[in-house]
Amino acid sequence: MHAPSQAYTPPDPVELLQQLIRFDTTNPPGNEAECIQFIHQTLAQAGIEAQLYCLAASRPNLVARLPGEGKAPPLLLYGHVDVVTTAGQPWSVPPFEGRIQDGFIWGRGALDMKGGVAMLLSGFLRLVSMGQRPPGDVIFCAVADEENSAAFGARYLVENQAHLFSGVKYALSEFGGFSLEIGGKRFYPIMVGEKQLCKLKFTVRGPGGHGSMPVRGGAMRRMGELLRQMDRRRLPVRVTPPVRAMFEGMAAGLPAPMSWVFSSLLRPALTDRLLDMLGEDARPFDPLLHNTACPTRLQASEKDNVIPSQVTLVADGRLLPGLKPEDMLADLRPVIGPGVEVEVLGYEPGPPQADMGLFHSLAAILKQADPQGLPSPYVMSGVSDARFFARLGIQTYGFTPMKLPASFKFAPLIHAADERIPVEALEFGSQAVYQALMANHA
Numbered sequence: 533m534h535a536p537s538q539a540y541t542p543p544d545p546v547e548l549l550q551q552l553i554r555f556d557t558t559n560p561p562g563n564e565a566e567c568i569q570f571i572h573q574t575l576a577q578a579g580i581e582a583q584l585y586c587l588a589a590s591r592p593n594l595v596a597r598l599p600g601e602g603k604a605p606p607l608l609l610y611g612h613v614d615v616v617t618t619a620g621q622p623w624s625v626p627p628f629e630g631r632i633q634d635g636f637i638w639g640r641g642a643l644d645m646k647g648g649v650a651m652l653l654s655g656f657l658r659l660v661s662m663g664q665r666p667p668g669d670v671i672f673c674a675v676a677d678e679e680n681s682a683a684f685g686a687r688y689l690v691e692n693q694a695h696l697f698s699g700v701k702y703a704l705s706e707f708g709g710f711s712l713e714i715g716g717k718r719f720y721p722i723m724v725g726e727k728q729l730c731k732l733k734f735t736v737r738g739p740g741g742h743g744s745m746p747v748r749g750g751a752m753r754r755m756g757e758l759l760r761q762m763d764r765r766r767l768p769v770r771v772t773p774p775v776r777a778m779f780e781g782m783a784a785g786l787p788a789p790m791s792w793v794f795s796s797l798l799r800p801a802l803t804d805r806l807l808d809m810l811g812e813d814a815r816p817f818d819p820l821l822h823n824t825a826c827p828t829r830l831q832a833s834e835k836d837n838v839i840p841s842q843v844t845l846v847a848d849g850r851l852l853p854g855l856k857p858e859d860m861l862a863d864l865r866p867v868i869g870p871g872v873e874v875e876v877l878g879y880e881p882g883p884p885q886a887d888m889g890l891f892h893s894l895a896a897i898l899k900q901a902d903p904q905g906l907p908s909p910y911v912m913s914g915v916s917d918a919r920f921f922a923r924l925g926i927q928t929y930g931f932t933p934m935k936l937p938a939s940f941k942f943a944p945l946i947h948a949a950d951e952r953i954p955v956e957a958l959e960f961g962s963q964a965v966y967q968a969l970m971a972n973h974a
């Protein structure tokens with residue numbers, strides 16, 4: 533078990549990331565087995581015996597545990613090893629080579645999230661190499677299938693192997709801790725919450741008939757009106773507690789007039805006007821202040837010459853943290869008007885309310901690593917595996933820290949060509965994760 537030899541040296545996060553990138557774990561199909569085996573061996577070299585849990589042999593998940601003294605709840609570190617496709621993207625380096633060039637490690641997954649896995653694993657192994665029992669267990673978990681349905685990954689573990697995580701209160705994973713320049717200040721947003729999936733179906737009806745005898749004001753027209761309304765109007769402003777914490781945190785660190793802008797975004801009478809005024813710059817903030825329903829799929833007639841008596845629209849609905857599908861329906865009613873049937877096709881509850889218990893300790897680590905940095909809470913408009921672990925009462929913090937040059941734009945590289953991470957940022961993150969493990973167990 534936990535008995536690394538004196539000579540054990542934890543792996544360098546840079547080499548670890550290069551090796552992880554070299555496994556092509558494009559999902560679908562995933563094929564995460566070899567990559568997971570590599571992590572299994574890396575842990576074995578440190579004297580840590582990991583277990584594999586899987587729904588399908590080609591798609592295992594790994595769970596390892598560093599036993600503590602039982603004086604603190606276990607802390608969970610988890611990350612996914614699958615990546616999204618590179619097909620049709622103009623890469624300037626081979627995406628699965630793990631090349632180091634111009635101060636970056638290049639390759640699919642460098643940011644999302646093999647880079648994070650390398651930070652978490654190297655931080656964990658550094659703790660192991662100290663040879664001391666921490667007060668609470670530390671659980672390291674590498675999962676498959678985050679980029680698809682998680683049926684083989686986190687969802688499988690949570691639904692079938694929940695006992696592995698009993699007693700865990702907090703977890704570290706993607707997505708956060710990377711620096712972001714706003715108004716000349718360097719923020720470190722730490723994810724404390726995320727929106728929730730709430731898929732919607734809208735149906736409108738009208739007289740059908742033969743295409744040679746057009747009808748006016750039928751189902752097609754009604755759908756046209758519905759789409760136009762959904763395009764023109766936002767749903768009502770809703771300020772939820774984690775989003776309030778995020779904007780207030782940012783406002784506190786910014787000089788005037790930007791501090792005023794950020795705090796005023798929380799005043800519903802001003803929110804939409806300010807968002808319109810700020811334009812493209814405020815686009816990432818818009819979905820954090822509203823429930824959203826984005827039209828994605830239309831279905832009308834099956835035949836070219838048949839006028840549909842029914843047209844349906846599926847919308848990708850996203851609910852703010854802590855809210856329920858009823859809130860979405862209430863928000864939609866005034867926008868969609870009468871005569872439109874709406875139903876919730878699917879709802880995946882997310883973390884209920886952010887438990888900020890570990891936030892200040894994580895923020896302090898970043899503040900120490902970068903005294904000019906301003907850590908702040910952050911809410912993600914997308915979803916991650918955090919929603920599955922939340923079902924077990926686990927609060928995830930997005931904590932894969934990176935100190936990035938102001939010129940390096942993180943977001944456009946996610947899922948895109950030439951995904952890469954600065955070598956120094958990876959080392960910064962690995963060090964911060966190690967500090968977090970020490971702090972939690974001090």
Ligand SMILES: [Zn+2]
Pocket residue numbers: 612644645678706
């Ligand atoms: Zn990811």
